[in-house]
Amino acid sequence: MSTHRPADDDADVTGEADARTSGTAAGTEQDAAVKAAGLGSSPQDSGRDRSEHERLATEALLRTDDVIAGYVPGVNILNGCDFYVNDGELVGIIGPNGAGKSTLLKAIFGLIRVSSGTVRLRGEDITGLKANQLVAKGVGFVPQTNNVFPSLTIEENLEMGVYQSPRKFKQSFDFVTGLFPALGDRRAQRAGSLSGGERQMVAMGRALMMEPSVLLLDEPSAGLSPALQDEVFVRTRQINRAGVSVIMVEQNARRCLQICDRGYVLDQGRNAYTASGKDLINDPKVIELYLGTLAKA
Numbered sequence: 041m042s043t044h045r046p047a048d049d050d051a052d053v054t055g056e057a058d059a060r061t062s063g064t065a066a067g068t069e070q071d072a073a074v075k076a077a078g079l080g081s082s083p084q085d086s087g088r089d090r091s092e093h094e095r096l097a098t099e100a101l102l103r104t105d106d107v108i109a110g111y112v113p114g115v116n117i118l119n120g121c122d123f124y125v126n127d128g129e130l131v132g133i134i135g136p137n138g139a140g141k142s143t144l145l146k147a148i149f150g151l152i153r154v155s156s157g158t159v160r161l162r163g164e165d166i167t168g169l170k171a172n173q174l175v176a177k178g179v180g181f182v183p184q185t186n187n188v189f190p191s192l193t194i195e196e197n198l199e200m201g202v203y204q205s206p207r208k209f210k211q212s213f214d215f216v217t218g219l220f221p222a223l224g225d226r227r228a229q230r231a232g233s234l235s236g237g238e239r240q241m242v243a244m245g246r247a248l249m250m251e252p253s254v255l256l257l258d259e260p261s262a263g264l265s266p267a268l269q270d271e272v273f274v275r276t277r278q279i280n281r282a283g284v285s286v287i288m289v290e291q292n293a294r295r296c297l298q299i300c301d302r303g304y305v306l307d308q309g310r311n312a313y314t315a316s317g318k319d320l321i322n323d324p325k326v327i328e329l330y331l332g333t334l335a336k337a
């Protein structure tokens with residue numbers, strides 16, 4: 041695992057209200073507003089300029105290039121998605137409901153078929169590899185829902201994380217409980233009896249057991265109280281500082297951008313816009329469309 045981590049200052053990750061978009065209608069209005077604001081291009085746009093992505097992604101740890109994917113033949117959800125994360129980076133992905141954020145993570149993690157384009161890890165083409173192969177190569181994934189085994193104890197959940205390499209258990213258990221001491225203290229408790237926030241820690245811990253070089257997190261703060269959301273964001277940055285590159289999908293856009301090194305705004309299955317977290321959080325168009333009126337205060 042890399043220990044490289046870009047220097048950053050301590051952004052405030054507390055006390056901000058959630059600026060979720062709500063429902064398909066909001067998403068549709070936002071899609072129109074995105075175009076009106078000149079953020080991004082339509083999926084039908086052919087021949088768009090991909091040179092900036094090509095220029096910036098040369099040293100990427102993990103990258104997608106012009107990825108087209110969906111769930112039903114002929115219906116593409118990802119429409120030529122360019123994305124990259126560098127070694128040591130924490131990258132956030134925000135965007136309206138239904139934009140394809142979860143779909144992008146599923147495409148990277150081999151859970152849906154990529155019909156065109158590539159996913160590469162350290163330059164190696166990993167497009168279409170199975171989840172177990174990707175885990176062995178150092179990619180970890182925490183899905184949006186159903187991400188723990190409720191009938192198993194915390195310790196057994198963590199064991200499941202290293203089922204491919206059981207000999208790693210002791211070292212990995214120490215690594216994970218170093219990050220999340222509560223998981224060690226309560227190792228015999230069933231995951232089903234934990235609070236939502238505690239379950240999220242177990243789910244992250246399980247994915248970290250293989251000591252991945254890159255961790256994909258799908259809405260880790262969803263459904264949690266504000267206090268527990270704060271904990272998830274703080275923990276995520278801690279994981280990143282421990283040397284794990286992180287790709288974090290979040291509807292809690294403001295907090296996500298506060299902690300990430302770089303962010304993407306995903307719109308209609310295509311990365312509409314990318315910049316540093318700080319630049320996005322101060323961008324009037326992003327404020328208008330994704331951060332809500334609270335951000336203007």
Ligand SMILES: Nc1ncnc2c1ncn2[C@@H]1O[C@H](COP(=O)(O)OP(=O)(O)OP(=O)(O)O)[C@@H](O)[C@H]1O
Pocket residue numbers: 111112117135136137138139140141142143144291
């Ligand atoms: N299993 C599936 N089968 C068919 N279509 C799906 C499936 N999962 C998602 N979709 C569709 O793909 C599109 C993108 O969904 P996705 O879950 O990637 O959005 P998202 O950006 O993660 O949204 P949210 O913020 O609500 O989590 C949506 O139109 C959705 O209806």
Ligand SMILES: [Mg+2]
Pocket residue numbers: 141142143184259
């Ligand atoms: Mg999603």
